[in-house]
Amino acid sequence: MVDRSDLLLGGVPVARRFGLFNWLGLATFYRREMARNFKIWKITLAAPAIRAVLFASVFGLAIDHENAVMGGLPFMTFLIPGLVTVAALERALESSAFSIVYDKMEGIFGDLAVLPLTPGELVLGFSAAAVSGSLMVAVVVWAALLPFGEALPYNPLALLFFVAIGSLMIGLFSQIAGLWARKWDYITSVQTFIFLPFVFFSGVFFSLDELPAFLLPVARANPVFYIVDGIRFSLTGQAEVSPVVGAVVCVGVAAILWVVSYRLFSIGYRMKS
Amino acid sequence: MTETAENQEAAAATIRAQGTHTPKVCEFGHVNWRGLWTLYHREVKRFFKVFTQTLAAPVVTTLLFYTIFTVALQNRVGTVGDAPFAVFLAPGLIMMTILQNSFANTSSSMMTSKIQGNIVDVLMPPISPLEMLCGFLAGGLTRGFIVGVSATIAMSFLVDFPFHNIAAILFFALTASAMLALLGMIGGIWAEKFDHMAAITNFVIVPLSFLSGTFYSIQRLPEIWQIVAQFNPFFYAIDGFRYGFIGQGDAPFWLGAMVMIGVDILLFLAVHRMLVSGYKLKS
Numbered sequence: 001m002v003d004r005s006d007l008l009l010g011g012v013p014v015a016r017r018f019g020l021f022n023w024l025g026l027a028t029f030y031r032r033e034m035a036r037n038f039k040i041w042k043i044t045l046a047a048p049a050i051r052a053v054l055f056a057s058v059f060g061l062a063i064d065h066e067n068a069v070m071g072g073l074p075f076m077t078f079l080i081p082g083l084v085t086v087a088a089l090e091r092a093l094e095s096s097a098f099s100i101v102y103d104k105m106e107g108i109f110g111d112l113a114v115l116p117l118t119p120g121e122l123v124l125g126f127s128a129a130a131v132s133g134s135l136m137v138a139v140v141v142w143a144a145l146l147p148f149g150e151a152l153p154y155n156p157l158a159l160l161f162f163v164a165i166g167s168l169m170i171g172l173f174s175q176i177a178g179l180w181a182r183k184w185d186y187i188t189s190v191q192t193f194i195f196l197p198f199v200f201f202s203g204v205f206f207s208l209d210e211l212p213a214f215l216l217p218v219a220r221a222n223p224v225f226y227i228v229d230g231i232r233f234s235l236t237g238q239a240e241v242s243p244v245v246g247a248v249v250c251v252g253v254a255a256i257l258w259v260v261s262y263r264l265f266s267i268g269y270r271m272k273s
Numbered sequence: 274m275t276e277t278a279e280n281q282e283a284a285a286a287t288i289r290a291q292g293t294h295t296p297k298v299c300e301f302g303h304v305n306w307r308g309l310w311t312l313y314h315r316e317v318k319r320f321f322k323v324f325t326q327t328l329a330a331p332v333v334t335t336l337l338f339y340t341i342f343t344v345a346l347q348n349r350v351g352t353v354g355d356a357p358f359a360v361f362l363a364p365g366l367i368m369m370t371i372l373q374n375s376f377a378n379t380s381s382s383m384m385t386s387k388i389q390g391n392i393v394d395v396l397m398p399p400i401s402p403l404e405m406l407c408g409f410l411a412g413g414l415t416r417g418f419i420v421g422v423s424a425t426i427a428m429s430f431l432v433d434f435p436f437h438n439i440a441a442i443l444f445f446a447l448t449a450s451a452m453l454a455l456l457g458m459i460g461g462i463w464a465e466k467f468d469h470m471a472a473i474t475n476f477v478i479v480p481l482s483f484l485s486g487t488f489y490s491i492q493r494l495p496e497i498w499q500i501v502a503q504f505n506p507f508f509y510a511i512d513g514f515r516y517g518f519i520g521q522g523d524a525p526f527w528l529g530a531m532v533m534i535g536v537d538i539l540l541f542l543a544v545h546r547m548l549v550s551g552y553k554l555k556s
Contacts, residue, residue, distance in 0.1 A: 040468045047475040054480060058488040059346070062358075068349040075349065185326045192330040200337050206345040 016116065025117050026125055033129035036099055037091075038136075044094075048087040048137050049144040055083055056148045059205075071207030073238055076149045080142075081232035082204035085166065087141040088134040089227070092167035093174045093195055095130040097187050100178030109271065119265035123175065123258065130171025131164050138163045150235075158243060159234035165250040166227035170195075172257035179264050179271065202228045208240060223253045299399065308400040309408050316412025320378055327378075328419060331370045335424045338366055339431065342488065353490050354521050363432045364518040365487030367424045368511045371446055372482050375417035375453040376460070376474070379409050383461025384470050392554060402548035406458070406541070413454025414447065421446050437520030441513060448533035449510035453478075455540035462544075462553050481507045491523050506536045 018025075037044055059079055070078040103109035112122060142150065153159045177190045202224035211219055219225060226246040233239035239246070265271070301307070320327040343359045353361040386392040395405060428434075436442070456478075464470045485507035491499055502508050503524070513529035516522035522529070548554070 040471075043468055043471045043475065047471070050475060050480065054483045058483055061489040061493055062342075062346055063349050070345070070349075185323045188326045188330065192326075192333055196334065196337055200341050205341045210344050210348075 018116070022116055022118075022121060025115065026121050029115070029117060029122070029125040030128050033095070033099060033125065034132065037095055037129065037133050044091065044133070045137060045140050048090065049140050052083040052087055052141045053144050053148075056080070056145055060148065071203075071209065071238070071240065073236055074149075077236055078207070078232070079205065080145050080148060080150050081235040082228060083145060084138050084141050084163075084235070085228045085231045086199060086204055088138040088163050088167050089170045089195075089199060089224070091137040092130045092134045092170035093177075093191065095133050095174060096126040096171055097174040097178035097181065097190070099126075100175070101181050101184060101187055104181070105184070113268055113271055119262055122265050123172070123261050126175050127168055127171050127258075130174065131167050134167030134171070135160075135163055153235050154237035155234045159231065161247065162227060162230035162234055162243075162250070165247070165254055166224075166231065169223065169227065169250060169254045169257060172254065172261045175261045176257070176264060179261075179269050182270070198222055198224050203232075203240070204228050223249060226250050301399075305400050305404055308398055309404045312395065312400065312405065312408030313411045313415075316378070316382060316409060317415050319382055319412070320416050327374070327416065328423060331374055331420050332423045332427050335366050335370045336427055336431075339363060339428065356519050356521055360432055360434070360519055361490075361515070362488065363428050363434070364515040365511050367421060367428060368446070368449060368514045369482050369487055370424050371417045371421040371450050372453045372507065372510065373478065374420045375413040375450040376457040376478055378416040379413040379454045379457035380461040380464075380470055380473075381457075382409065382412065383458060384464060384467065387461070387465075387554075388467070396551075396554060402545060405548055406544055409458055410451060410454050410541075413457060414450050417450030417454065418446070421450070434518050435520060436518060438517045441517030441526065443517075444530065445510055445513040445517060445533065448530075448537055449507075449514065451537050452506060452510065452533065452540060455537070455544050458544045459540070459547065462547055465553075481505060482511075485511050486523065487511055506532055509533055 056076070056079065060076060063075055068075040100109065103112070115122075117125070177187060181187050181190075201219060202222050203219070208216060208219045208225070220241075226241070226249040229239045229241055230243055230246040230250065233243045233246070339359075339362065342362055347358055350358040352358065383392075386395060400408070425434075460470060460473045464473065484502070485505055486502065491502045491508065494502060509524060509529040509532045512522045512524050513526065513533070516526060516529075
């Protein structure tokens with residue numbers, strides 16, 4: 001229980017004080033985000049697993065010969081880390097943006113501005129929900145793909161790191177997109193015209209070696225490539241670039257996005273009107 | 274005299290003074306053409322208003338799918354039957370987007386009206402269940418048609434289509450679009466919340482369209498699954514549509530055509546029955 005005696009001093013309300021963090025507020029906010037995302041678990045957990053299984057099935061059925069190779073790995077072994085990544089990142093993208101736009105449409109988004117939560121705590125709360133949601137999805141999708149020849153991860157710690165940092169990146173991007181959006185179709189546009197091209201050309205379904213040589217530098221400039229490559233390294237032990245380089249790029253991009261999102265929450269961009 | 278009665282009296286006096294008649298029952302022939310047109314007009318305006326989401330996004334998604342599947346599989350599949358993999362794949366992807374958009378149009382329209390409570394605006398006007406059905410259906414067909422044509426034009430920059438039989442292309446596009454628009458209405462009437470609808474899309478529509486031979490010839494399936502696949506109407510939609518483009522199909526043309534017509538008639542009757550009875554629409 002919270003000690004409420006400091007709120008009423010001789011019947012006169014006084015400001016509540018928090019330490020460095022308003023832990024109770026943060027935990028409540030996190031719980032709301034998680035409850036929101038997983039109340040509809042059929043859509044947020046089961047559907048991604050089914051989609052991943054469908055993709056694995058159609059690729060598997062379309063391939064002519066069993067010994068098809070991609071990026072130096074058997075085709076399915078190459079594909080599975082990609083499918084896990086897509087599912088995790090999709091969840092991260094939908095997590096915060098959907099929540100924010102939903103509140104905007106209901107006209108209650110301004111409430112966030114009057115909560116005793118600092119902009120930093122809001123960013124932290126949204127990000128924590130996005131990352132933990134994506135980790136759950138990644139585990140479920142990975143398990144669903146077991147029958148397609150999946151094995152135990154080569155490096156579980158690296159896997160945890162890359163799924164977390166990848167979904168943090170996309171989760172922060174999702175906060176920015178949610179703040180920017182005025183209506184639902186802003187979010188669907190972001191999904192179709194920005195997120196999908198970035199993800200599809202990141203080496204999820206094919207090795208970047210398959211692209212024409214002149215496109216390779218462009219493709220390597222895509223930050224999502226480093227997430228996919230890192231997750232593929234963690235699951236199979238093989239990667240196109242060094243996982244250390246990948247980790248540095250991911251942390252760098254996440255830091256930049258964190259600053260942007262923090263700044264937008266601080267100024268109340270499209271939030272207080 | 275109460276105030277209301279006085280007002281009415283005054284209004285009637287004004288009307289008499291202007292020489293206008295009191296309103297009378299509007300009459301029309303067998304079909305309320307204006308009502309039907311208005312409903313259709315609304316259905317089309319609904320998706321045109323958000324065309325980036327309803328028309329541009331499906332075309333972009335189709336092109337992205339085409340690109341990733343050809344880059345990933347082109348050198349690993351070779352040909353399917355006599356067709357190069359890319360040429361085999363393209364018509365299936367176009368059909369998939371027709372199917373998904375026809376479904377999305379009627380189901381989301383029905384669903385949104387129900388959630389926002391303005392479904393009464395469709396139930397109250399003097400349009401019969403049959404007219405209502407036709408209005409929604411025509412909206413779904415229009416969206417399917419526009420998306421299909423746009424995707425075909427976009428795709429023809431990448432793929433050299435032989436266009437074997439234009440009539441077959443149009444026939445299967447139309448009947449398949451109708452099938453999904455009708456299914457969308459059933460879904461929209463049945464679902465009570467948006468996540469029911471998302472569940473139907475994710476667990477029924479997407480699997481059926483993925484597993485219907487867009488990406489592979491069903492001859493590649495194990496024998497038992499080949500038989501199962503032949504009971505999936507989506508398979509005939511994609512197969513017949515592809516036959517129109519490249520002149521090669523897994524099922525006989527006439528069988529496909531009969532299945533599509535039969536399924537459409539059954540669904541049409543089912544939706545009509547639902548609208549007449551007011552199932553989940555009128556309480």
